[in-house]
Amino acid sequence: MVLEIAVASGKGGVGKSTVSSTLALYLHRRGYHTIAVDADADAPNLHLIYGLTSWEHEEEYIEAWVAEINYDKCTNCGVCAEVCPYEAVRLIGDKYVINKVVCEGCLTCTLACPEKAIRRHRVASGKIRWGKTSYGFPLVSARLYVGRPNTGKLVTEVKNKAKDWSKEDTIIIVDSAAGIGCQVISSLAGANAAILVAEPTPASFSDLKRVHMIAKQFVLPSGLVINKYDINPEYAEKIIEYAREEGIDFLGTIPYDDNVPKAMAQMKPLVELYPESPASKALLEIAHRVEERIIRNWKQWFSQYKPKKPVPYKPIILKPKTL
Amino acid sequence: MVKIAFASMNGGGLEDVIADRFGRAPVFTIVELDEQGNILNVKVIENPGASASSGAGVKSVQALVNEGVDIAVGPNFGPNAQVILEEMNIKAVRIPAGTKIADALEKVKKEVLGL
Numbered sequence: 001m002v003l004e005i006a007v008a009s010g011k012g013g014v015g016k017s018t019v020s021s022t023l024a025l026y027l028h029r030r031g032y033h034t035i036a037v038d039a040d041a042d043a044p045n046l047h048l049i050y051g052l053t054s055w056e057h058e059e060e061y062i063e064a065w066v067a068e069i070n071y072d073k074c075t076n077c078g079v080c081a082e083v084c085p086y087e088a089v090r091l092i093g094d095k096y097v098i099n100k101v102v103c104e105g106c107l108t109c110t111l112a113c114p115e116k117a118i119r120r121h122r123v124a125s126g127k128i129r130w131g132k133t134s135y136g137f138p139l140v141s142a143r144l145y146v147g148r149p150n151t152g153k154l155v156t157e158v159k160n161k162a163k164d165w166s167k168e169d170t171i172i173i174v175d176s177a178a179g180i181g182c183q184v185i186s187s188l189a190g191a192n193a194a195i196l197v198a199e200p201t202p203a204s205f206s207d208l209k210r211v212h213m214i215a216k217q218f219v220l221p222s223g224l225v226i227n228k229y230d231i232n233p234e235y236a237e238k239i240i241e242y243a244r245e246e247g248i249d250f251l252g253t254i255p256y257d258d259n260v261p262k263a264m265a266q267m268k269p270l271v272e273l274y275p276e277s278p279a280s281k282a283l284l285e286i287a288h289r290v291e292e293r294i295i296r297n298w299k300q301w302f303s304q305y306k307p308k309k310p311v312p313y314k315p316i317i318l319k320p321k322t323l
Numbered sequence: 324m325v326k327i328a329f330a331s332m333n334g335g336g337l338e339d340v341i342a343d344r345f346g347r348a349p350v351f352t353i354v355e356l357d358e359q360g361n362i363l364n365v366k367v368i369e370n371p372g373a374s375a376s377s378g379a380g381v382k383s384v385q386a387l388v389n390e391g392v393d394i395a396v397g398p399n400f401g402p403n404a405q406v407i408l409e410e411m412n413i414k415a416v417r418i419p420a421g422t423k424i425a426d427a428l429e430k431v432k433k434e435v436l437g438l
């Protein structure tokens with residue numbers, strides 16, 4: 001069975017990429033057919049950790065819409081600028097111009113234009129690219145252009161690319177974006193397990209609980225990693241206690257270690273560059289636990305840590321007032 | 324009479340399997356049963372959620388509502404899909420991805436409809 005493990009945290013900068021990059025490298029070295037997926041198209045940087053500087057393949061990701069004025073028909077009436085909800089149309093010199101970065105392609109101006117001079121067409125919102133890391137396993141990644149919205153569909157496309165290459169028992173490691181938006185939902189949807197990374201701070205704990213709600217919604221068994229454990233060990237215990245209450249498998253802690261940013265600066269995985277550093281040792285122990293507990297004993301781990309029943313993460317629905 | 328929609332991985336139909344996601348499943352296989360559980364009709368519809376940039380769950384449920392579906396079957400349901408299915412009184416049934424639709428149908432007949 002293909003095992004897709006999503007690494008998520010809610011809060012940014014707590015160590016998702018450090019954990020997922022180590023995990024993919026470790027599993028590859030242990031002989032598993034491994035594919036790394038960078039699902040953070042806003043700020044993709046898994047390739048930087050692996051020192052991947054050129055891609056085997058890059059393709060445009062066409063999704064967004066923008067409006068365009070046909071100046072042969074335009075009479076400069078200014079209706080488009082009036083109706084645009086995003087204030088994307090401005091009078092520049094003697095003509096109205098649509099700012100393509102601000103335009104959301106919502107069709108309002110197209111419908112409002114009395115001369116039918118505005119049409120909307122598709123534009124690339126980013127790139128999907130892939131290549132082989134120098135460590136021998138593939139990485140799929142996406143990169144958005146400035147101002148283009150990140151979407152669940154883009155994450156789905158990137159994950160599908162990895163699935164196309166999957167064999168019987170491939171392990172896919174998905175490095176999710178921060179937050180709990182559409183792209184994070186898409187990172188967790190269809191995954192088999194979630195590894196949640198936190199640091200011992202109230203902000204990280206709060207965001208962890210939010211992303212864990214999504215994992216529960218998808219009935220995903222979850223594991224917990226606490227990074228920079230020693231900056232606040234007492235608070236870390238609170239998060240570990242939460243994991244125990246919620247039935248999350250506590251996979252271990254990583255100490256604060258200066259070598260982490262040093263390795264990033266040199267574009268090499270920490271465990272490659274400083275294998276003897278405290279964080280490296282901790283990361284490898286965690287990767288070993290992931291292999292032993294989750295991958296080798298999948299059925300048992302799944303039934304032990306599967307959320308009991310889905311807890312719907314209820315959005316607030318505003319209903320129209322009945323008269 | 325009851326209508327059951329199965330999130331389907333490939334082209335849909337009883338020989339296809341349950342997709343790995345609900346909202347972004349490529350197609351839905353809709354099976355219509357009579358009171359005794361006999362199949363009256365099987366049809367396949369495109370899932371508009373599959374290609375939606377966002378709100379995949381919402382769009383897929385809308386398609387099922389348009390079809391008058393009573394039961395929705397998927398591996399799991401996202402936060403939005405779950406809430407709207409509840410609002411629309413469509414029963415959400417979880418059956419693992421990769422299960423053959425024909426087997427999933429038997430399971431629904433037995434465990435949900437009590438046939």
